[in-house]
Amino acid sequence: MLPTTMTVIEAKGAGGPEVLAPGTRPVPSPGPGEVLIAVEAAGINRPDVLQRQGLYPPPKGASDLLGLEVAGKVAALGEGIVRYKPGDLVCALVNGGGYAEYAVAPESATLPVPQGLSLTEAAALPETVFTVWHNVFERGGLKPGQWLLVHGGASGIGTTAIQMATALGAKVIVTVGSAGKARACEALGAVRAVNYREEDFVEAVRETTAGKGANVILDMVGGDYIERDLRAAADEGSIVQIAFLKGSKVEIDLMRLMMRRLTLTGSTLRAQSAEAKARMARAIEERIWPLVEGGKVKPVIDSTFALKDASAAHARIDDPDHVGKIVLVAR
Incomplete structure (x- = not known):
């Protein structure tokens, strides 16, 4: 009853x-x-x-x-x-x-x-797995052997993305704000955890991927990260925006997007049918x-x-x- x-x-x-x-x-x-x-x-x-x-x-x-x-x-x-x-x-x-x-x-x-x-x-x-599946694999099109960059690697979304991408054959780089978070992400399977307080993630991504860049970038930060994402992405890469902790109104150079054939997309989950x-x-x-x-x-x-x-x-x-x-x- x-x-x-x-x-x-x-x-x-x-x-x-x-x-x-x-x-x-x-x-x-x-x-x-x-x-x-x-x-x-x-x-x-x-x-x-x-x-x-x-x-x-x-x-x-x-x-x-x-x-x-x-x-x-x-x-x-x-x-x-x-x-x-x-x-x-x-x-x-x-x-x-x-x-x-x-x-x-x-x-x-x-x-x-x-x-x-x-x-x-x-x-x-549910919320986390649906978000990662839709944005990383459906919208971003991540494939086995490719590189995924996740901002906020120690978040619920980040820890889930590391595991899902790794289990499906991709390689993951994350950004984090502390050494402890870096260790936690690497223990989950991240190839490299970049402490954004100490390193430039664009340089770290280029170094880790032998200069090729990340095929898919999952960004929940926004702000000045978006312009830097354009530099960290591989040719034909996808940048998927799911939140804007640093703001949604930014100035970016779209010429970089055109010349390297990048895709800048994003979504929210709740509003979908x-x-x-x-x-x-x-x-x-x-x-x-x-x-x-x-x-x-x-x-x-x-x-x-x-x-x-x-x-x-x-x-x-x-x-x-x-x-x-x-x-x-x-x-």
């Missing part, structure tokens, strides 16, 4: 971690093609931080609650659900509402928890889930916090010293 109400985390306004506080809301009902998940754990991601700050409003029709990935047990089924039954262990990409004891997810973006993973680990997968996410989910289950179950890709968990302590969890993600994912535990 489902309860009628649940504990959620609400943003009482736009601002720092302190605006997040527990609240009570009705348990949602799944619509056609949706499953209701009794949330055991929910991952925290940079888009959550932007929404908390009032910079990333939820799309029309989505929950106003933060949280884009969850893991738990299927609690109820909407009309037309054929794959799952109550009690199944799943993880899901959601458009919002993850910071709660129950969340509704599209069946098409819901995946079985990989064998061998805890629900806490599984909650750290249900059909696009379903396509990604099918590819991820086929290509990435076996790597997870085989131990070649595993979420790196920095820390966990109780759901009621979401403000402390956001203080942690705001701390540049964290490595990997931060997860809320709801039960």
Whole structure:
């Protein structure tokens, strides 16, 4: 028997971690093609931080609650659900509402928890794996034997990209801000971790790749990094932008892009159609889930916090010293 109400985390306004506080809301009902998940754990991601700050409003029709990935047990089924039954262990990409004891997810973006993973680990997968798969492999077209440069290598996205790219036969260079983060990234398989406080990543990439450059660059920094990415990229390379920690308004020399036949692209995940996410989910289950179950890709968990302590969890993600994912535990 489902309860009628649940504990959620609400943003009482736009601002720092302190605006997040527990609240009570009705348990949602799944619509056609949706499953209701009794949330055991929910991952925290940079888009959550932007929404908390009032910079990333939820799309029309989505929950106003933060949280884009969850893991738990299927609690109820909407009309037309054929794959799952109550009690199944799943993880899901959601458009919002993850910071709660129950969340509704599209069946098409819901995946079985990989064998061998805890629900806490599984909650750290969907947003990150979907983002890396779509941007590095679909948009960037990374192939075995090629070089991938990842900025923010010790982040949840970065640690996942290192493992996925390495497991699929590519070679990875990352940028990080400390020696400790460099060691962590190299332990995950990065060929080289460049401390941007001490080295020029353009020179380091050229040196490591014997002057050829990176075939794909995953950039969440933006700002002056974009012009430098153009210099670090290999001929015919792709630069994929997924965030702008240093700003989105920049001046670049497009002549370099033309002369070396570079591609500058980017995307956000949340705004994409249900059909696009379903396509990604099918590819991820086929290509990435076996790597997870085989131990070649595993979420790196920095820390966990109780759901009621979401403000402390956001203080942690705001701390540049964290490595990997931060997860809320709801039960």
